[in-house]
Amino acid sequence: MKLDGNAIAGPLAEVFGRDVTLAVMTCSGCHESAVIARAMVYVTAMGSVARCPTCDRALLVLGPGPGARIRFSMPGVSSLELTPDEPDAA
Amino acid sequence: MTHRPAAWHAATVRSVSRETASARRIEFEVPTWPGNDAGAHLDVRLTAPDGYQASRSYSIASSGDSRRVVLAVDEVPGGEVSPFLVHELQPGDQVEIHGPLGAYFVWTPGDERPVQLIAGGSGVVPLYAMAELHDREQDSTPFRLLYSVRTPDDRFFASELEQIAARGRLEASYVYTRAVPAGWHSAPGRVTRDALAAATWPVDRRPRIYVCGPTPFVETVADWLTELGHEPRAIRTERFGGG
Numbered sequence: 001m002k003l004d005g006n007a008i009a010g011p012l013a014e015v016f017g018r019d020v021t022l023a024v025m026t027c028s029g030c031h032e033s034a035v036i037a038r039a040m041v042y043v044t045a046m047g048s049v050a051r052c053p054t055c056d057r058a059l060l061v062l063g064p065g066p067g068a069r070i071r072f073s074m075p076g077v078s079s080l081e082l083t084p085d086e087p088d089a090a
Numbered sequence: 091m092t093h094r095p096a097a098w099h100a101a102t103v104r105s106v107s108r109e110t111a112s113a114r115r116i117e118f119e120v121p122t123w124p125g126n127d128a129g130a131h132l133d134v135r136l137t138a139p140d141g142y143q144a145s146r147s148y149s150i151a152s153s154g155d156s157r158r159v160v161l162a163v164d165e166v167p168g169g170e171v172s173p174f175l176v177h178e179l180q181p182g183d184q185v186e187i188h189g190p191l192g193a194y195f196v197w198t199p200g201d202e203r204p205v206q207l208i209a210g211g212s213g214v215v216p217l218y219a220m221a222e223l224h225d226r227e228q229d230s231t232p233f234r235l236l237y238s239v240r241t242p243d244d245r246f247f248a249s250e251l252e253q254i255a256a257r258g259r260l261e262a263s264y265v266y267t268r269a270v271p272a273g274w275h276s277a278p279g280r281v282t283r284d285a286l287a288a289a290t291w292p293v294d295r296r297p298r299i300y301v302c303g304p305t306p307f308v309e310t311v312a313d314w315l316t317e318l319g320h321e322p323r324a325i326r327t328e329r330f331g332g333g
Contacts, residue, residue: 001305001331001332002305002329002331003305003329003330003331004327004328004329005194006131006147006191006192006194006195006328006329007147007329007330009096009131009147009191009192010096010132010133010145010147010188010189010191013096013188013191014188018095018096019096019190019191019192019193021191021192021193021194021195022193022194035194036194037192037194037195037326037328038194038327043332
């Protein structure tokens with residue numbers, strides 16, 4: 001199912017300990033930047049993949065790990081910018 | 091925007107009521123809830139007796155510092171979570187909720203730019219939260235809503251939206267895709283680019299635009315808004331699906 005980065009706010013908050021939908025990811029493929037909420041997210045029973053809204057590269061992968069663990073990787077992200085208070089990005 | 095950390099909370103059902111033929115409004119009491127901005131969502135997690143867990147995201151219809159959290163859940167037939175929430179959950183029951191989530195798709199009062207809300211189906215829930223907050227806070231920003239929904243009876247928060255509009259706090263336009271009221275100005279049908287342009291703020295008003303609905307609806311509308319000349323960064327979208 002195709003959704004967007006809002007859909008993985010919950011699992012990402014488990015990883016980062018906070019809401020990161022306004023964090024800015026830079027794609028290691030096309031070097032474009034976008035907030036996580038704007039990523040294209042594909043959700044399956046095996047987990048979720050967030051893809052670059054510009055070039056479709058797989059940026060983040062989230063899935064169930066062993067036991068109750070979460071498996072998380074950032075295969076296509078060259079940098080992630082987080083602000084301490086998450087001010088309005090617009 | 092108030093800092094409201096996301097965390098897991100035990101939520102107790104305070105009341106349930108019929109929202110539409112397929113949807114239910116659920117009011118939770120959450121003693122540890124930090125409050126939430128208008129437009130935020132949360133994850134509901136259900137645990138079966140055998141330990142199997144399933145979770146789904148739902149937008150929050152309420153906002154502010156209240157420990158009361160209101161959802162309006164549409165049943166997705168065959169879904170793992172929504173049929174339980176719509177048919178089985180009763181006052182006094184407890185579920186686990188994780189939130190508030192989604193600092194991107196929120197509106198906070200005090201901004202000069204007009205606001206355009208565009209909803210497809212149950213995607214109206216976070217947009218209703220924004221319109222309700224705008225009304226409650228007596229915020230002076232002009233608000234418009236374009237709501238695409240199957241029939242008049244399928245509207246969520248129908249009477250609340252009518253009351254806000256009657257107070258002059260919201261200009262609401264409806265597009266009915268399956269059945270229209272008697273004497274309606276057009277046949278049932280999907281939103282068109284021309285209808286979108288006619289019912290929404292013109293580009294020169296520089297509106298902040300929030301679009302929420304099923305993925306095809308959101309993508310079609312967002313593409314048209316960009317073609318009409320709205321700044322892509324002023325268009326905030328939230329897609330949903332699954333149940």
